[in-house]
Amino acid sequence: MPREDWLLWQFADSALPTGGFVASSGLESAAQTGYVHDVASLSLFVSSSITNYAYSALPFMNDAWKVSSANIIGEGTHEEERLLREIMKVDDLYDACTSNTVAKRASKAQGVAMLTLFGKSFANEDSKGGKVLDKIVEKFKFEIRRGIACGHLPVCFGMVASCLGISLGNLTSKIRFDFFHLIILKLIKDVFAITERAQHLFLFLFARAILSAAVRLNIIGPYYSQRMLTESQAYVEEALTKTKDHKSEKAVQTSPLLDIFQARHDKLYSRLFNS
Amino acid sequence: MTTQGGSKTTHLPPPLTEPKPNPGEGHIICELSKCSVKPVFSTYRASYPLKFISPRTHSPHLAAVYLLTYGGGLVSGDVISVKVECLEGVNLMLLTQGSTKVYKMRNLGQQRHSDSVVFKETKEATIESDTSPKTTISSSSSITPTQQKLYARIHKNSLLLQLPEPTTCFRDSMFTQRQTFTLEDETASVVCLDWFTSGRMSRGEKWEFLRYESGVDILMEEKLVFRDVVSLVQHHPNPNQNQTTVSSFDEITHNLIKDRLEPYQCYATCVIYGPRVRQLMRHVLEEFDLIVVHKSTRMPELIWSASVLSSNSSTTSVNQSNGNSNDGDKENHLSGLVVKVAGTTTEMVRNFLCTVVLKGLDDIVGDDLFTRVI
Numbered sequence: 001m002p003r004e005d006w007l008l009w010q011f012a013d014s015a016l017p018t019g020g021f022v023a024s025s026g027l028e029s030a031a032q033t034g035y036v037h038d039v040a041s042l043s044l045f046v047s048s049s050i051t052n053y054a055y056s057a058l059p060f061m062n063d064a065w066k067v068s069s070a071n072i073i074g075e076g077t078h079e080e081e082r083l084l085r086e087i088m089k090v091d092d093l094y095d096a097c098t099s100n101t102v103a104k105r106a107s108k109a110q111g112v113a114m115l116t117l118f119g120k121s122f123a124n125e126d127s128k129g130g131k132v133l134d135k136i137v138e139k140f141k142f143e144i145r146r147g148i149a150c151g152h153l154p155v156c157f158g159m160v161a162s163c164l165g166i167s168l169g170n171l172t173s174k175i176r177f178d179f180f181h182l183i184i185l186k187l188i189k190d191v192f193a194i195t196e197r198a199q200h201l202f203l204f205l206f207a208r209a210i211l212s213a214a215v216r217l218n219i220i221g222p223y224y225s226q227r228m229l230t231e232s233q234a235y236v237e238e239a240l241t242k243t244k245d246h247k248s249e250k251a252v253q254t255s256p257l258l259d260i261f262q263a264r265h266d267k268l269y270s271r272l273f274n275s
Numbered sequence: 276m277t278t279q280g281g282s283k284t285t286h287l288p289p290p291l292t293e294p295k296p297n298p299g300e301g302h303i304i305c306e307l308s309k310c311s312v313k314p315v316f317s318t319y320r321a322s323y324p325l326k327f328i329s330p331r332t333h334s335p336h337l338a339a340v341y342l343l344t345y346g347g348g349l350v351s352g353d354v355i356s357v358k359v360e361c362l363e364g365v366n367l368m369l370l371t372q373g374s375t376k377v378y379k380m381r382n383l384g385q386q387r388h389s390d391s392v393v394f395k396e397t398k399e400a401t402i403e404s405d406t407s408p409k410t411t412i413s414s415s416s417s418i419t420p421t422q423q424k425l426y427a428r429i430h431k432n433s434l435l436l437q438l439p440e441p442t443t444c445f446r447d448s449m450f451t452q453r454q455t456f457t458l459e460d461e462t463a464s465v466v467c468l469d470w471f472t473s474g475r476m477s478r479g480e481k482w483e484f485l486r487y488e489s490g491v492d493i494l495m496e497e498k499l500v501f502r503d504v505v506s507l508v509q510h511h512p513n514p515n516q517n518q519t520t521v522s523s524f525d526e527i528t529h530n531l532i533k534d535r536l537e538p539y540q541c542y543a544t545c546v547i548y549g550p551r552v553r554q555l556m557r558h559v560l561e562e563f564d565l566i567v568v569h570k571s572t573r574m575p576e577l578i579w580s581a582s583v584l585s586s587n588s589s590t591t592s593v594n595q596s597n598g599n600s601n602d603g604d605k606e607n608h609l610s611g612l613v614v615k616v617a618g619t620t621t622e623m624v625r626n627f628l629c630t631v632v633l634k635g636l637d638d639i640v641g642d643d644l645f646t647r648v649i
Binding site: 034035044092101102261268 | 490500504506507535569615
């Protein structure tokens with residue numbers, strides 16, 4: 001069994017400690033406002049949210065993934081600095097595009113949780129022999145602690161997915177020099193395969209978090225939640241056909257109403273979730 | 276777009292030394308004159324179908340310009356591009372007269388019955404606007420949706436108020452807008468209102484445009500500090516349709532935009548940024564702090580949110596749930612505010628903007644003009 005598949009199962013497992021279960025992505029606010037009140041309105045909320053996330057957040061995951069994956073070719077501290085700056089640029093842009101205070105807070109909390117998870121559970125134990133990208137993750141974490149970087153979820157997710165993906169690439173420098181062009185071709189193929197899986201995973205986790213929140217908010221039961229999660233694949237595929245190649249410069253919002261609901265989350269008289 | 280009495284001269288004749296701008300282009304430079312506090316225009320020119328009119332303002336520190344288009348609306352292929360520069364210490368207000376109407380894309384019907392995948396609209400455009408010497412509205416034969424661009428540069432201690440009427444996209448229309456405000460430093464300020472309605476509601480036409488996209492960027496010096504882009508696209512049911520073909524709304528089997536935006540018919544985003552308009556931000560935040568959402572089964576007729584934009588957002592997490600936070604601390608990080616509103620009627624949103632979001636602007640604008648603002 002490929003290691004990548006095993007890792008994907010781990011990531012999809014709800015036991016993964018990423019802290020995602022304190023976020024309802026605006027569902028709690030939408031439900032209390034009366035917008036989501038039955039199965040049909042929940043279904044609309046879920047499909048709109050997935051599409052909106054695919055247009056607004058996924059492009060940043062794509063870019064972070066690509067930046068992180070570029071380091072297969074270069075090495076050295078100079079290269080590390082350059083990649084770190086590139087990552088922080090994507091992170092800064094996401095921050096500028098996410099004015100909604102509640103969404104910003106949730107994204108930062110989950111982003112940092114993702115990096116912590118990577119550091120504690122997946123990164124090379126032997127830090128001296130660690131990969132270039134592992135070092136960049138550490139440096140990025142340091143910049144977040146210093147308050148220089150934000151550490152938004154799409155960026156952190158893209159980095160972590162790339163870190164784990166590279167370990168699956170099996171590219172050694174020897175082959176790279178011998179068959180440079182061949183490897184570039186293989187690399188491109190691998191990159192597409194892995195980003196696609198990372199993209200699916202990214203949107204799956206988003207959909208799963210909303211539906212899990214829907215169960216805890218007692219809008220639907222656990223069985224129906226699974227039915228809706230199955231249906232959500234169609235929304236994810238539909239959205240990905242449009243946004244899988246989008247770069248962060250192209251990010252847009254497609255549901256202004258969802259944004260308003262989420263930004264009002266802190267005004268709820270009683271609430272279970274953080275966002 | 277009609278060309279009734281189609282004079283294409285601008286409000287003021289452009290100086291001879293300056294080249295005539297391209298169709299739909301406008302350029303304004305506003306500065307303080309040496310002998311008065313009243314701002315004056317050192318550059319002020321617009322080219323058909325764009326037109327500027329500067330009303331008299333009673334406020335001694337303010338200049339105002341109406342951005343108009345002939346016929347009161349925009350058709351496919353119209354590209355409006357306006358550059359505005361507010362030099363040091365200037366207060367400038369930009370307005371429109373009535374909502375910006377975006378008419379339907381032409382040739383949609385013909386296109387459906389022909390095999391060609393590209394638009395041939397250049398010919399029609401030439402006939403329609405034959406009074407203009409430059410009719411290369413659509414230089415290529417591909418589809419050109421209606422476009423509107425604004426680039427504004429705001430210098431030290433200046434304030435730009437961009438307060439247009441809402442955009443109304445008619446059935447089968449396509450509209451793209453980008454507005455970029457570059458603040459020279461922390462002393463520059465801007466208020467930008469960007470709002471749109473569902474269509475010609477009186478005709479029962481709701482969310483029947485093909486595309487609406489509008490984005491606002493705010494840059495502090497070179498750094499992007501705020502971006503908000505809303506994109507609403509009716510997707511054609513046939514996935515094999517590529518980007519160059521556009522179908523009429525008739526072929527849309529399911530109106531996803533309507534699903535996502537209703538029950539509201541009017542959406543507004545207002546960005547308030549800079550020290551000159553901090554009083555507005557404080558007032559809006561006070562109102563927002565009063566909101567307590569109780570569980571309800573009925574949607575409110577108007578719903579809104581406010582989010583603080585802090586200049587060093589990465590070092591502070593503005594926690595609005597903590598009402599007892601140190602006011603002085605809060606103040607330091609209050610660089611800007613973005614307010615988003617949705618209402619079941621345009622009038623309701625307008626009323627909210629006037630009484631809550633823009634309240635206090637009358638001090639700057641003067642009572643006489645404030646009543647005319649939005």
